[in-house]
Every structure is written in C-alpha cells, then in structure tokens.
Amino acid sequence: MSQKIEYFLVDIDGCVTDPFSSPDWALISQLRALSDRSHSEIHVPKLSICTGRPAPYTEAVGQWLNVQVPVLFESGAGMLDLSNQQVTWNPQLAVNSLAISAEVKAYIQRLKLDFPELQPESSKQIDAGFVCADHAKMKQLAVIFSQYIKQHFPMFEVHTTDISISAIWPCANKGSGLEWFCEEMKVNPKSVAFIGDTSGDIPALERAGISFAPQNANFQNKQVADYVTQSASTAGVAEAWQQLIAHNQSLV
Structure with missing residues (x-):
C-alpha cells in the first residue's frame, strides 16, 4: 500500500487492555510514548480510539494515552472531543x-x-x-x-x-464510526489503520486502509485483517503501531 497512515484507531477491550484485568502499565507506557512521539514526528500515526465502551471510560483511556483528536465510543454511535468535552452523536442515527x-x-x-x-x-x-x-x-x-x-x-x-x-445500530457501528471520524478529520479511510479483536470490530477492519487483529483475536477477525500481530492485546497494539511507523517511513 502506497498511502501514508495518518491515524491509528484502536479498540480498547482485548487490544489496549484485557477485560477485568489490571492494565499492563509498562506496555501502556510504551503506547503513551508512541502517542507522545506522534505529536512531533510525522512518520508516527496519531492515535484515536474506536470502542464499544461508554464515553467516561473512553475518555479516561484517551487521557492515559495523550490522545489529542476525537475518540469514538459506543461502537461509533458517539464522538467525544477530548479537548473540550463536547459529545456529538452519529448523524446517521434515527430520531427515535x-x-x-x-x-x-x-x-x-x-x-x-x-x-x-x-x-x-x-x-x-x-x-x-x-x-x-x-x-x-x-x-x-x-x-x-x-x-x-x-x-x-x-x-x-x-x-x-x-x-x-x-x-x-448498524448505521452507527464501528465501520460507519470510522468513516465518520475520517469525515471529521478530512482524511480518506485509506489513511487510517485499525486494530480489533471481536465481531464488532470487523466493519472497521473492512474499511481501514491497513487493518490488524491481535494474536488473541477471534478467528474471523484474523481472516479479515491485513495483518495478525505476533503479540496479544496491549503488546499487539504496540507491535502494530511500530509496523505502521515503518510503513510510513518506507514511503519517503
């Protein structure tokens, strides 16, 4: 693929963290360091989140990782701007x-x-x-x-x-959420990467320019994704991010 990846959207449960488990803070610190680099190094894709979790938890994880762009919660139904705490609902949702x-x-x-x-x-x-x-x-x-x-x-x-x-709602799943994010950030979906481990992530895997499944992902996710990381969950996200950096550097 010859397209530079501008943004890396990540699922939370099964990717950034493991459900009902204390985060691996050493690995989380690696992700935070990569996010910090993305604000000054053009080869490092900027981080965002696309999760089924509600807004408060999504906001907290975004703060851990120094996310500076909008994040998607409730599987793409809502978008939270971390800079001003403004919530926007997916415009595809019906009034009822x-x-x-x-x-x-x-x-x-x-x-x-x-x-x-x-x-x-x-x-x-x-x-x-x-x-x-x-x-x-x-x-x-x-x-x-x-x-x-x-x-x-x-x-x-x-x-x-x-x-x-x-x-x-099918009109507000992670795939439509990814497209909505791209509209807001004024980028092509081919300029966005995504990693996800379960069925709800597949619509986003199918739309992203480069898609990843961590080693702990469902079989179907591994079949759909462009790449399967050697590592699971948090370490898999770090591995995918490093691969994206190498991809962007190869285009220079």
Missing part, C-alpha cells in the same frame, strides 16, 4: 434511536432478575448491552439475548465478546 434502545435496556433489566450475574452497561445511551464475568453464563446469555433481539428488534446488530454483548 434513543427510545428504541430504551426498550432493549428495559428487557436487559428483566433478564437480570433471572441472571443476577449480568451487569447492564448503564452509562451507555444509544447502544444497549451488558457484561458478565462468568464466561459460562455469558455464553448462555448471549444465546438468549441474541434470539430475543432477532425476534423483537431485528433492526439491531448484535455483537459479543467473552464477557459482554451489545445491540448496536
């Missing part, structure tokens, strides 16, 4: 999106009565989902929730990880 999402959230609350292990992601506004640290229960819940959404809310996409599940 919030009301319909509220109906799904009400079902999740009813589901919690039978499965107290699940925890609704209450700080999300557009996406509707929950987490569950019990992997066996999560597998059971994923089947129940997916079938219910398919029957009652067929307008949603459903994406799962080992510990979470979310109902997402």
Whole structure:
C-alpha cells in the first residue's frame, strides 16, 4: 500500500487492555510514548480510539494515552472531543434511536432478575448491552439475548465478546464510526489503520486502509485483517503501531 497512515484507531477491550484485568502499565507506557512521539514526528500515526465502551471510560483511556483528536465510543454511535468535552452523536442515527434502545435496556433489566450475574452497561445511551464475568453464563446469555433481539428488534446488530454483548445500530457501528471520524478529520479511510479483536470490530477492519487483529483475536477477525500481530492485546497494539511507523517511513 502506497498511502501514508495518518491515524491509528484502536479498540480498547482485548487490544489496549484485557477485560477485568489490571492494565499492563509498562506496555501502556510504551503506547503513551508512541502517542507522545506522534505529536512531533510525522512518520508516527496519531492515535484515536474506536470502542464499544461508554464515553467516561473512553475518555479516561484517551487521557492515559495523550490522545489529542476525537475518540469514538459506543461502537461509533458517539464522538467525544477530548479537548473540550463536547459529545456529538452519529448523524446517521434515527430520531427515535434513543427510545428504541430504551426498550432493549428495559428487557436487559428483566433478564437480570433471572441472571443476577449480568451487569447492564448503564452509562451507555444509544447502544444497549451488558457484561458478565462468568464466561459460562455469558455464553448462555448471549444465546438468549441474541434470539430475543432477532425476534423483537431485528433492526439491531448484535455483537459479543467473552464477557459482554451489545445491540448496536448498524448505521452507527464501528465501520460507519470510522468513516465518520475520517469525515471529521478530512482524511480518506485509506489513511487510517485499525486494530480489533471481536465481531464488532470487523466493519472497521473492512474499511481501514491497513487493518490488524491481535494474536488473541477471534478467528474471523484474523481472516479479515491485513495483518495478525505476533503479540496479544496491549503488546499487539504496540507491535502494530511500530509496523505502521515503518510503513510510513518506507514511503519517503
């Protein structure tokens, strides 16, 4: 590919960090150092985030990593400008999106009565989902929730990880979020790289100029991505970023 990569968008869970685990701060510091370099070295792509997590956590990770451009949360439904704390919602969302999402959230609350292990992601506004640290229960819940959404809310996409599940508006998934980011930053999607490990990341992997799956990614992600890193999660992100720097330097 002969296109310079201007921005590197990263997923959080399974990439920057591992769910329900303390971050590897030594590796996080490596990412922070690369981000710091991106503000003064033209070969280092600038960092942004595209995650299914809600805005507050996305903001915190962005602060750790000295992100200086807008970040995407709730799988591309929302964009947060870290410089002024302004939130913008994806313009592709319908006017009744919030009301319909509220109906799904009400079902999740009813589901919690039978499965107290699940925890609704209450700080999300557009996406509707929950987490569950019990992997066996999560597998059971994923089947129940997916079938219910398919029957009652067929307008949603459903994406799962080992510990979470979310109902997402197709017009505001990570792929459309990446395109929206590019419009805001006035760059071609071919100038953006992305790394992601689970099904919700695939629309962004398919649209990015260069795409990565970390070693811990789902099989399907590895099939779609241009490259699979030798390292998992945080170390995989650092590896991919170094590869992008080498790519940009090779174009000079």
